[in-house]
Amino acid sequence: MDIFAVGDISMSILHTIERFIARTFSGGSFYCCLCDKNVRRFLPYRGGRSNESAFIKEMKIVGSDVDNFECPNCGAHDRERHLFLYLNAADLFTKFCGKDILHFAPERHLSARIAECSPNTYVKADLYPYTTDIVPLDLLDLPYPNCSFDFLVANHVLEHVGDDLRALSEICRVLRVGGAAILQTPFSERLNITWQDDGIDSASARLIVYGQEDHLRLYGNDIIKRFSSVGLSPLVATHVGLLPSVNASMFGVNPHEPFFLFERRE
Numbered sequence: 509m510d511i512f513a514v515g516d517i518s519m520s521i522l523h524t525i526e527r528f529i530a531r532t533f534s535g536g537s538f539y540c541c542l543c544d545k546n547v548r549r550f551l552p553y554r555g556g557r558s559n560e561s562a563f564i565k566e567m568k569i570v571g572s573d574v575d576n577f578e579c580p581n582c583g584a585h586d587r588e589r590h591l592f593l594y595l596n597a598a599d600l601f602t603k604f605c606g607k608d609i610l611h612f613a614p615e616r617h618l619s620a621r622i623a624e625c626s627p628n629t630y631v632k633a634d635l636y637p638y639t640t641d642i643v644p645l646d647l648l649d650l651p652y653p654n655c656s657f658d659f660l661v662a663n664h665v666l667e668h669v670g671d672d673l674r675a676l677s678e679i680c681r682v683l684r685v686g687g688a689a690i691l692q693t694p695f696s697e698r699l700n701i702t703w704q705d706d707g708i709d710s711a712s713a714r715l716i717v718y719g720q721e722d723h724l725r726l727y728g729n730d731i732i733k734r735f736s737s738v739g740l741s742p743l744v745a746t747h748v749g750l751l752p753s754v755n756a757s758m759f760g761v762n763p764h765e766p767f768f769l770f771e772r773r774e
């Protein structure tokens with residue numbers, strides 16, 4: 509048994525204990541906006557930032573808060589909590605009413621909240637569906653005519669897609685003029701240009717240089733320009749701009765993660 513396996517088992521036991529405590533006793537100074545419960549702390553992802561590669565630490569990734577990742581009560585991740593807060597603050601839950609929505613890799617709480625908004629159609633999709641209400645769809649080849657949807661949600665999806673520019677073109681194509689895509693994606697503040705090298709083709713190498721075994725690139729500061737290049741217009745907002753009264757630490761979200769909203773204008 510190697511040291512990583514021992515570490516994984518220790519973290520798994522710790523998480524089990526934390527979940528038990530959270531579900532048995534109320535209280536704590538942190539708050540999960542999805543299950544509406546105070547918790548003692550949010551659980552780290554794979555041991556948190558101290559377990560990241562030295563390279564990833566240096567890259568200053570803006571994305572998930574890996575130290576305050578999972579709600580021990582409901583299991584929601586920080587990026588789901590943050591997107592919920594953003595959608596609420598941008599009044600998008602109201603705007604979803606009567607609209608046609610395509611949601612990739614739908615998160616449990618978010619998708620339930622969106623369904624409550626009485627959209628006209630709400631398609632939950634994934635390349636590899638994990639529940640029976642999710643339809644199998646490939647972002648690279650969407651089986652819909654042009655201008656089929658008013659909103660598309662893809663929260664931490666594009667970094668997993670091989671040809672992201674083709675996926676973005678598909679997203680733009682199926683959106684109606686005036687429709688919007690919510691495209692939360694991690695990026696590095698240290699990189700000026702998005703880095704993708706097909707020579708980095710093993711899971712272990714991708715973990716070291718992209719931060720996760722199934723990430724296929726590391727976006728840089730050109731991310732907004734790259735997403736806009738397919739014909740989408742950025743309406744990007746910041747945590748401090750859209751959520752000025754939300755204490756990021758208490759809510760377990762990364763205040764540096766922008767709200768990546770893009771509109772199709774023509």
Ligand SMILES: [Zn+2]
Pocket residue numbers: 540541542543544545579580581582583584
């Ligand atoms: Zn929760």
